[in-house]
Amino acid sequence: MCDHHDKLRSNNEDLQEVEKMFDRREFLTKTSLGLGAIAFGSLLNADKAWSNVKNNKKPDLEMFSRNSLGLPHHMPKAKRAIYLFQSGGPSQLELFDYKPKLKGMFGKDLPASIRKGQRLTGMSADQTSFPIAASTLEFKQYGESRAWVSEAMPYLSEVVDDICFIKSMQTDAINHDPAITFFQTGSQQPGRPSIGSWLSYGLGSDNENLPTFISLVSKNGGGQPLYSRLWGNGFLPTEHQGVQFRSGKDPVLYLSDPENYDGHDRRHMLDYLRKLNNIQNDSYGDPEINARMSQYEMAFRMQTSVPEITDMSNEPEYIFEMYGEDSRDSGTYAANCLLGRKLLEKDVKFVQLYHQGWDQHLGCPGGVMMNSRKTDQANAALIKDLKQRGMFEDTLIIWGGEFGRTVYSQGKLTATDYGRDHHPKAFTMFMAGAGIKPGFTYGETDDFSYNVVKDPVHTHDFQATLMHLFGIDHERLIYKHQGRRFRLTDVHGHVVKDILS
Amino acid sequence: MNEVSDIILFFGRFHPLVVHLPIGFLFFAFILEVFARWKKNDTVTAAVPLALLLGASSALVACVLGYMLSLSGDYEEGALDTHFWFGVITTVIAFLAWLISVGRLKIKVLKQGKPYMATLTLIVILLSVTGHYGGNLTHGSDYLTAYMPFGKEKKGDLVAVTSIEEAVVFDHLVNPILQNKCTSCHNESKKKGQLSFASEEAILKGGKTGVTFIAGDASKSEIIRRVLLDAHDKEFMPPEGKTPLTKEEIAIIEHWIEVAQGDFETKFGAIESNEEIKENAAIMLGLDANSKASSALANVPAPAEKDVKALIDAGFKVRELVAESNLFDVILPTGKIKKENSEELSSKLALLQPLKNNIVWLSIGGNHITDNELKVFNGFENLQLLKLERNPITDEGISSFPELKNLTSLNLFGTKITKFSLTQLDKFPKLKKIHVWNTNITREDVIAYKAAQDSDIEVNL
Numbered sequence: 001m002c003d004h005h006d007k008l009r010s011n012n013e014d015l016q017e018v019e020k021m022f023d024r025r026e027f028l029t030k031t032s033l034g035l036g037a038i039a040f041g042s043l044l045n046a047d048k049a050w051s052n053v054k055n056n057k058k059p060d061l062e063m064f065s066r067n068s069l070g071l072p073h074h075m076p077k078a079k080r081a082i083y084l085f086q087s088g089g090p091s092q093l094e095l096f097d098y099k100p101k102l103k104g105m106f107g108k109d110l111p112a113s114i115r116k117g118q119r120l121t122g123m124s125a126d127q128t129s130f131p132i133a134a135s136t137l138e139f140k141q142y143g144e145s146r147a148w149v150s151e152a153m154p155y156l157s158e159v160v161d162d163i164c165f166i167k168s169m170q171t172d173a174i175n176h177d178p179a180i181t182f183f184q185t186g187s188q189q190p191g192r193p194s195i196g197s198w199l200s201y202g203l204g205s206d207n208e209n210l211p212t213f214i215s216l217v218s219k220n221g222g223g224q225p226l227y228s229r230l231w232g233n234g235f236l237p238t239e240h241q242g243v244q245f246r247s248g249k250d251p252v253l254y255l256s257d258p259e260n261y262d263g264h265d266r267r268h269m270l271d272y273l274r275k276l277n278n279i280q281n282d283s284y285g286d287p288e289i290n291a292r293m294s295q296y297e298m299a300f301r302m303q304t305s306v307p308e309i310t311d312m313s314n315e316p317e318y319i320f321e322m323y324g325e326d327s328r329d330s331g332t333y334a335a336n337c338l339l340g341r342k343l344l345e346k347d348v349k350f351v352q353l354y355h356q357g358w359d360q361h362l363g364c365p366g367g368v369m370m371n372s373r374k375t376d377q378a379n380a381a382l383i384k385d386l387k388q389r390g391m392f393e394d395t396l397i398i399w400g401g402e403f404g405r406t407v408y409s410q411g412k413l414t415a416t417d418y419g420r421d422h423h424p425k426a427f428t429m430f431m432a433g434a435g436i437k438p439g440f441t442y443g444e445t446d447d448f449s450y451n452v453v454k455d456p457v458h459t460h461d462f463q464a465t466l467m468h469l470f471g472i473d474h475e476r477l478i479y480k481h482q483g484r485r486f487r488l489t490d491v492h493g494h495v496v497k498d499i500l501s
Numbered sequence: 502m503n504e505v506s507d508i509i510l511f512f513g514r515f516h517p518l519v520v521h522l523p524i525g526f527l528f529f530a531f532i533l534e535v536f537a538r539w540k541k542n543d544t545v546t547a548a549v550p551l552a553l554l555l556g557a558s559s560a561l562v563a564c565v566l567g568y569m570l571s572l573s574g575d576y577e578e579g580a581l582d583t584h585f586w587f588g589v590i591t592t593v594i595a596f597l598a599w600l601i602s603v604g605r606l607k608i609k610v611l612k613q614g615k616p617y618m619a620t621l622t623l624i625v626i627l628l629s630v631t632g633h634y635g636g637n638l639t640h641g642s643d644y645l646t647a648y649m650p651f652g653k654e655k656k657g658d659l660v661a662v663t664s665i666e667e668a669v670v671f672d673h674l675v676n677p678i679l680q681n682k683c684t685s686c687h688n689e690s691k692k693k694g695q696l697s698f699a700s701e702e703a704i705l706k707g708g709k710t711g712v713t714f715i716a717g718d719a720s721k722s723e724i725i726r727r728v729l730l731d732a733h734d735k736e737f738m739p740p741e742g743k744t745p746l747t748k749e750e751i752a753i754i755e756h757w758i759e760v761a762q763g764d765f766e767t768k769f770g771a772i773e774s775n776e777e778i779k780e781n782a783a784i785m786l787g788l789d790a791n792s793k794a795s796s797a798l799a800n801v802p803a804p805a806e807k808d809v810k811a812l813i814d815a816g817f818k819v820r821e822l823v824a825e826s827n828l829f830d831v832i833l834p835t836g837k838i839k840k841e842n843s844e845e846l847s848s849k850l851a852l853l854q855p856l857k858n859n860i861v862w863l864s865i866g867g868n869h870i871t872d873n874e875l876k877v878f879n880g881f882e883n884l885q886l887l888k889l890e891r892n893p894i895t896d897e898g899i900s901s902f903p904e905l906k907n908l909t910s911l912n913l914f915g916t917k918i919t920k921f922s923l924t925q926l927d928k929f930p931k932l933k934k935i936h937v938w939n940t941n942i943t944r945e946d947v948i949a950y951k952a953a954q955d956s957d958i959e960v961n962l
Contacts, residue, residue: 071825075798079830079862206818206832284765347818347832347864390890390912390936394862471823 028160056497071202071470077435077500079206081396081466082340082351083195084379084495086371087180088223088358090130091405091420092428093135094368097167097449098148102134102395102407106254106415108154110408114450121174123361123410124421130408132417132448136365145439154433155380161439162383163432164499165252168443168452170401171424171459176359179402179424182461184230184352186488193234193479195463196350198488199470200240201233202477209305211243211298213350214343218246221356231352235481236293239298242352245339247331251310255302263303309342324377334378339386342396358401361410362419383432396469400429407448424453429462435469437501457496464493465500504916505572506714513570520563524628526556527595531621538618550602556624557595564588576638577690584634591627594620641688665782666770670761674769674782678750682739701765711815716763719755728754740848749781799883799907801858803827808855815849828861828883835867835891850877864888866912872898879903890936891915896922904928914938914961920946926958 093099110130124130137150143161156163173179178188185192193201196213205212215231231242245251257263258419272436274293281289312330315338326334333355340351355375361366379399404427405420412418426445432438444454467474467488474489530552537546567588571581598620600606636644661851662668679698686693689703696708707713714722725737728746739745746754756778761767769782804827812819818832831853838846846869853860857880870892878884884905890912899913899922908929913922919941926932935958937947947960 042777066820067824072823073819075823204820206820207834285577346835366576388936388938390888390914390938390961392912393934394886 002428031403067202067204069202069282069475069477073473073476074471075472076469077394078396078469079394079434080344080347080349080351081199081398081470082353082382083398084337084375084382084400085180085183085352085354086358086375086399086401087221087226087354087356088176088360089179089401089403089405089422089427090276090358090371091135091360091364091368092167092405092426092445093361093405093420093449094137094365095150095152095372096148096165096428096430097426097443097445098139098150099134099405099407099447099449101447106134107131107413110448110450114446118425119174120406120461121422122356124406127410130406131413132407133364133413133420135408136416137368143439145441147439147441152368153376153379155377159380159432160382162387164436164438165428165430165441166443166457166462166496166499167426167428167441167445168454168456169329169400169404169427169429169459169462170452170456171427173426174403174422175400176422177227179422180224180226180230183400183402183462185234186463186490188461190227190229190233190238192230192486193236193240193488194231194242194352195466195488196231196352197233197236197240197296198268198467198477199472201236201479202472203349203470205336206349208298209301210309210343210346210348211302212348213240213242213352214348215242215244215352216245216336216340217246218270218333218336218353218355221354223359226354226356230354235486236479239294242350245306245310247335252302252306255299255306257303266300266303270300309346310339312338319385323381326374327378327381327452333375334381337378337382339345340381344386344391345389359388360420362418364405364418365416378431386433394434396434396436396466397432398429398466399431401427404449407450414438423450426450431499435500437499440499442496444498455498458492460489460493463489464497468495469500505574507906508838509569509948510573511688513568513573515568516563516570517639519559519566520632521609523556523560523563523591523595525558526818527591527624530556530598530667534618534621536646550599552610553599553602555594557592557599559883560588560592560595564592572855574695575691575693577692580634580638580642580690582630583637587627587631587634590623591631594624598624635783638690640685640691642690644685661958662786664770664853665779665786665788666768668769668782668786670757670767670769670772671765675757677785678746678754682744682746682750685743714763714887717759719758722758725751725755725758737852749784752778753785798824798826798828799821799861801827801883804829804846804856804859808852812852817849817852817853818921822861827859829856829859830862831856831860831864833865833868836869838868840869843871846870846874847877850874851879860884866890866892866915868892869892872901875902878905881905883907886910886913889916893917896925899925906930908932910934910936912936913940916940918942923947923954923960924952926956933960934959934961938962 024492026403045357048212076156083232092322108131110132110270115130135150139148140157141148142157143159145161147160147163147165149160158321171179171182171190173182181190182188184194194213196215200212203212209449213231217226228244231244235239246253250256257266274294277289277293280286281293291366299329310330312328312335324334326332327338329335340353343351355371357367357371357374383392383397386395386397403422403424407425408417408421410421442455442456446453464474467477474487474493474495478485478487480486530549533549533552537549538544567585570577597606598617601617601620633645660947662673668674684698685691687696687698687708689697689699692708694709695711697703697706704713704921710723711722719725727736728751730737732741732745737745746758756774757763757774760774762774764765809819812831814826816833816837818830818834820830820832822828822830833849838849850865850870853863854877857878860881861883863881863884863886866888867890870889872895875889875898878887885907887905887908887910891914894913894916896918899918901926905928909931911929911932911934914936915938917940918937920943923935923937923942923946924937937960942960942962944962947962950956950960
């Protein structure tokens with residue numbers, strides 16, 4: 001203990017305190033840090049640092065119910081959302097974007113004036129010709145809104161008056177992984193938070209027994225792979241990560257107790273672990289420690305809540321009939337739609353479904369029919385079911401893939417069969433429910449469903465609109481990471497006000 | 502004014518740089534002297550003459566450069582003169598002080614006084630005054646005081662407006678943009694390019710390149726042309742390093758020139774504006790951007806913290822609908838109340854009463870709520886969305902239900918009501934939707950009700 005300036009001090013402890021007050025080093029440290037603290041304080045809270053005390057102070061509700069991020073920015077329409085992601089890129093030409101003029105152009109080359117030298121994938125770029133393939137599927141108009149739907153989706157045609165079709169979707173990416181990553185995170189490169197994570201971060205949870213963001217993937221899905229980073233939290237705190245519910249014995253991995261363990265001292269164990277984590281947190285202050293603690297607690301609560309929610313035995317027979325036979329088979333798309341509804345009923349904020357298999361490079365008509373059979377009835381049932389439960393008005397339903405498909409045939413074109421390559425410049429999505437104009441079609445494509453001719457909606461616009469429906473200004477939900485401010489829509493995106501009710 | 506050669510202006514622009522040298526040197530000389538006298542320590546006095554000499558010489562250079570800069574004509578003459586003469590005097594006194602310090606100059610008359618210390622003090626005062634005037638020239642005369650935390654008077658006498666229609670386009674929308682982004686260089690004392698935005702007359706007068714704007718034609722107006730140039734263009738305004746105008750701000754100025762014909766009195770309500778302009782204007786005026794949505798929101802005081810805490814402790818989820826609106830979405834999670842402890846229900850629901858004006862959305866479905874408990878909703882003036890589904894509620898509950906004048910949606914699916922309840926909906930004058938699936942109400946009942954009542958309430962079955 002021979003600190004160099006201790007020598008100059010008297011032995012009396014009280015005097016030492018007094019001496020310390022006049023100490024040069026102390027003075028410099030305190031004044032410099034003090035000024036720094038004032039400056040820092042005003043950086044954090046520029047308006048309030050010097051503001052008059054008489055400013056009427058709002059009662060402090062922060063702890064209980066005020067969102068620390070100042071959200072929502074405006075009155076929300078949606079309390080929760082279910083995003084039915086159709087992975088692979090469903091063909092708009094076989095489903096909703098009816099192009100009768102193509103019938104007369106069978107096999108003709110796609111005019112260069114339409115393609116305008118647009119970049120193609122490596123799969124069809126070296127084709128010598130781009131023969132136009134009109135859809136072999138029958139289209140009809142339905143409902144009061146007279147929306148066109150093909151024979152592939154007979155169930156959906158019953159609910160077109162509840163839906164808003166966006167026929168002018170556009171994206172930047174042309175291959176699956178960048179495109180799906182772009183849709184989910186606003187960036188083609190992996191690493192940013194998914195939409196559900198942003199919502200969880202921004203708005204918090206309405207049900208502490210279940211994660212705010214849950215993802216469900218149809219089982220036995222072939223086709224393009226899906227990675228868990230699609231529902232990842234990116235740089236947001238870990239508790240905002242999407243939690244995947246799987247089919248079968250263990251809906252959530254590592255949640256159930258190991259065999260031969262009765263779990264009776266789990267609570268005790270967690271309490272002790274919390275103490276240890278708190279010690280660690282006190283010394284390091286790493287926010288991930290807090291995230292971990294809250295995740296342990298969440299997992300503990302989920303040991304009860306998950307078996308409860310995945311138990312389908314309470315669902316009446318007619319509900320299974322409504323969603324289709326598949327819905328009895330856990331892990332199918334239909335069963336996931338039904339589970340999705342149950343999660344929404346429990347106020348899970350964002351349920352993300354994925355269905356793989358929409359990548360029809362070959363056998364497009366057959367492939368679309370097959371995937372529609374797996375999904376169509378459940379899509380329609382979900383809309384009807386939410387409606388009858390009075391949840392349609394505050395639940396947002398989104399259906400769509402990562403891009404659309406080309407009007408020209410990839411590979412051999414025959415009278416009954418053709419393939420279609422990826423097409424990012426025009427495709428169809430639909431939205432329904434909270435705040436969305438029902439029975440409405442927005443945007444138009446040209447006669448080839450190749451270019452958007454009216455009201456384009458870019459992926460970022462879609463994301464901005466989604467955030468808007470939750471009461472969030474997409475330009476103001478920002479997270480600073482590695483010295484840069486990030487938002488879901490990066491520096492893009494406009495709310496598509498025309499589709500809002 | 503005669504044309505000034507570029508080389509003169511080039512050197513002139515070093516004035517703001519060089520000018521800080523004499524300030525530093527001369528202050529330092531003063532500090533050294535004071536320090537020496539206070540501590541009775543002469544060792545540092547040896548440095549004073551050097552500091553004074555350096556200070557005086559650099560002051561001389563600064564004066565010359567300052568004169569060169571003044572030839573640009575970008576500055577208001579009155580203020581410029583003051584700064585100029587104070588600068589010259591400071592330089593002269595600095596030389597005098599140096600002479601005294603090295604003993605070359607002895608003023609006999611003042612010998613009894615302390616001429617040395619007096620000159621040094623005078624230098625400090627002069628430096629401050631000169632510097633202050635110089636600062637005013639560069640940044641505008643209110644630069645120093647604009648953010649004073651005390652004694653600040655609200656600048657100008659702009660009347661706050663409560664709607665965008667009342668706003669005077671120039672005063673409330675355009676001028677704040679100019680003040681914010683342009684007047685630091687284009688003001689009465691510093692007129693870059695001989696342009697000032699300080700007053701109506703000055704704006705109309707224009708600058709070196711001509712008039713500021715052509716009423717009715719934004720695209721031909723200089724002010725618009727300059728802000729729309731490529732950001733690297735020499736003529737782009739504001740110059741590099743300053744914050745450019747946003748496209749919303751440009752749109753507002755364009756709108757003023759085009760539609761308001763550049764008039765200084767026209768009110769926003771008197772001209773036609775599209776939705777986007779209206780929205781931008783609302784944001785600038787601090788009237789909420791989502792005026793449509795927010796105007797429908799009630800203005801209510803915040804609930805007491807303890808009441809909110811009590812609700813949360815009782816198992817409710819309480820979430821504010823719009824930040825700092827004091828309006829809440831409250832949820833009692835389904836199944837929170839089990840059948841066997843339904844006696845807790847009344848006391849729990851009573852906790853909602855203190856927040857009756859604050860609750861806009863309320864979900865309490867599936868919690869064994871019976872007819873008796875519904876009375877708690879008396880006086881829930883702002884309640885818009887009420888979810889009561891899957892509770893054993895009957896027609897009796899609905900008929901004794903208190904009036905809810907803002908209710909728009911009522912969810913009663915899975916309750917025990919019958920078609921009688923449909924006749925009881927008059928107490929909800931704004932009701933648009935009611936959900937009655939899985940009740941005793943049949944499709945025929947709904948059709949009959951629709952036929953008889955001529956109501957536009959959507960009944961979801």
